[in-house]
Amino acid sequence: MIDTFTSYLAKVKKYSEHTVISYANDLNQFSHYLLEVYGNGDILLAGHLMVRSWVVSLSKNEITPRSVNRKLSALNSFYKYALKHGHVQKNPMKKVAAPKVGKRLPSYVMEDEIPVVMAATDMQADNYTQWRDKTILFFTLYYRHA
Secondary structure, X not given: OHHXXXXXXXXXOOOOHHHHHHHHHHHHHHHHHHHXXXXXXXXXXXXXXXXXXXXXXXXXXXXXXXXXXXXXHHHHHHHHHHHHOOOOOOOHHHHOOXXXXXXXXXXXXXXXXXXXXXXXXXXXXXXXHHHHHHHHHHHHHHHHOO
């Protein structure tokens, strides 16, 4: 069933090869988890409690919430496909909450680093794009600290 689904993603939905491979890996990983823990690797038989226990095991193995959410996205897409094609009666993902993803702090250039950054741009600006980029950098760095 996983192969049928990934073929559908590639041929009908036109997902990138990288996405199809990632989804296949995530679904196979879930199938292996089900086999190890519950003795049956058929993901069509999995319920929401099984998915939740997988999420907990991923978190215990220090998988980031962002990666867990991508894996859950793969499962959600799979179950929507399976529901649409009559392979399951209900989508177990409806009762699975995704872990919270923390916000990244913005990065910035320290004031004493500005001359170093600007020196790196002391190249000749030969075209519009280079002039534009150099001007943006100049105004962004100097006027933020003024």
